[in-house]
Amino acid sequence: MDIVKTKLGQAVHMGKWEAAAAMVRLVADLRAELEERGILTGGDLIAIDNVTCSFLTTVPAKVAEEVRHG
Numbered sequence: 001m002d003i004v005k006t007k008l009g010q011a012v013h014m015g016k017w018e019a020a021a022a023m024v025r026l027v028a029d030l031r032a033e034l035e036e037r038g039i040l041t042g043g044d045l046i047a048i049d050n051v052t053c054s055f056l057t058t059v060p061a062k063v064a065e066e067v068r069h070g
Contacts, residue, residue: 017059021067024055 031048034040040048056064 017063020055020059021063024052024067027052027055 027048031040031045034044056067059067
């Protein structure tokens with residue numbers, strides 16, 4: 001039997017990077033919702049992309065790829 005030692009809110013496969021991955025997913029979901037409502041402008045999209053990129057630069061490349069495609 002394996003004992004999983006992760007903190008609350010962490011996925012086993014993401015480990016300590018789960019918080020950053022969750023933020024990227026949250027920002028993507030919010031962007032999709034705002035785009036559906038037609039609320040975003042070009043400047044807004046750039047700002048949202050900057051937030052996403054800032055979180056993706058803090059995680060290893062493998063985690064970033066999984067978040068982008070998962």
